[in-house]
Amino acid sequence: MKLISALLLRQFLVWRQLWIGSTLTNFANPALFLYAFGFGLGSMLATVGGVDYLSYIVPGMVAYSILFSANFDTTINAYSRFQVQRTYDALLATPVRLPHIVLSEILWAALKALVNGAGVLLVAAFFGGVDSLSNALLTLPLFLLGGLVIASIGLMFTSLAKGFEFFSYIFTLWVTPNFLFTGVFWEIDRYPWFIEYIAYALPLHHLVEATRPLLLNQPVDMGMFAIHVGYLAVLTAVATAVALARFNKRLFD
């Protein structure tokens, strides 16, 4: 625990130097989307299933900022620590062991993503897109779980990556589908059946589905809720285990 907090401290010190830029870009992007889609598209659609369109897309926008932030930290950033800066090598000469590194990478990325996500919620509330502030607070642990799942999967990609090019595929084949096809902007049943099935597999879909009823102040289907949360937890565990195994092989063999 002491060692993991030392590693988190390192991330915090680095982040502190750049926090304004990092926080602004992470807010600005989803805030622009919220504004453009919420007011632009929203004025045409008026409502989705009886809900004001701006409110409808808020959970997706928060999830998007988490996806973006956690993925970036655990892919490009982590890969550069791993392969370019050789930070992991330097750490492994101390009592720090690989599980400390992997857990701290994931934890830090998830915490930072949560802060960014909470920022988007604030912006959304400012635009009038959050119906229940107390429910919004309840979604924070879910968004933290969302950060953990994206971060662990990102780190798994990093443990498999052979170069930076790999991450442009990740962007196209992982980040974009998670963003577009998982019910951020509209229900996924509007897509052909195979895309619908892909969406069921993608974590962002479950994150959005788990948080949307809460944010819209709608009744929560506990069975479905458990499925969403359980799926995200299992994905986190599996991705973390794969990352550990792959890093273990690449660093120590």
Next chain:
Amino acid sequence: MTLIQATGLTKTYRTTNAVKGIDFTIEAGGCVGLLGPNGAGKTTTMKMLVGQTTITDGELTLFDVPVSKLSADERGRLGLVSQDNNLDPDLTVEQNLQLYGRYYGLSRDEVAPRVEALLDFVQLKEKRNDSVRALSGGMQRRLVIARALIADPELVILDEPTTGLDPQARVLIWQRVLELKKQGKTLLLTTHYMDEAQRLCDRIIVIDGGEILDDGTPKELIKRHVPTQVYEVNKPLPKALEDDLSSFEADDLGDSVQVYVNDPKQLFEKLDHPETQVRLHRPANLEDVFLRLTGRNLREGA
């Protein structure tokens, strides 16, 4: 007290046999040099010790504990000056030291006075708030040394501490290393510089191709492998020497021949004008041992 014991220590990376079943023991105190050309397996041996790579076969104990079973506290008794300056480029000089201390589990208050002392020790006090990217090669190296000392380890492993540095920077690092020796730390150092090994090490393990070729004090090694005196004789060689060259130990250096003898008389009998024919005379050194043992000149290998 035995600090390190290797028995049949082997490392195979996928297809490369980097270390081929070596045995050695290192006692507490003094400086042991692992001397060998590039690719000899020096770094691999150190990485196995430090826990940066696994052991393929054989045994390796540190403080009488197999390296794979070392506790965090036991790891804390060891400091590594890695071959690459893998400093944290996102942090300042001072932060690099502070955080490294935290990675050893030290508290903020424990780390603070050590950072001061170490910045002083490696003469980087004025650079404390600089980014490590702004440091020269020699300064980075000194910072890596300070970093390795943050937990006040009893064993310090230095992997090529001065490779690629200019002469002044090397001398500064040698001074620090000798100072550590005086403080009673055990040092294990790799190098491919003979002068460095001869200057710093009490004992030298010569390694090449993943195998130990010999092990002893610099004096012992020289005595064991080469005659004591080296004469460099200009070409063309006098006829008498030319005809009898096979009875000497000699190396062809191109426009001259290096002849090794214990008794100079033997050689001088073959020379008619020694004062013009002998270009250079010196006592045999580790470099000569090296040529004998590895069959190649290290400086070229580097």
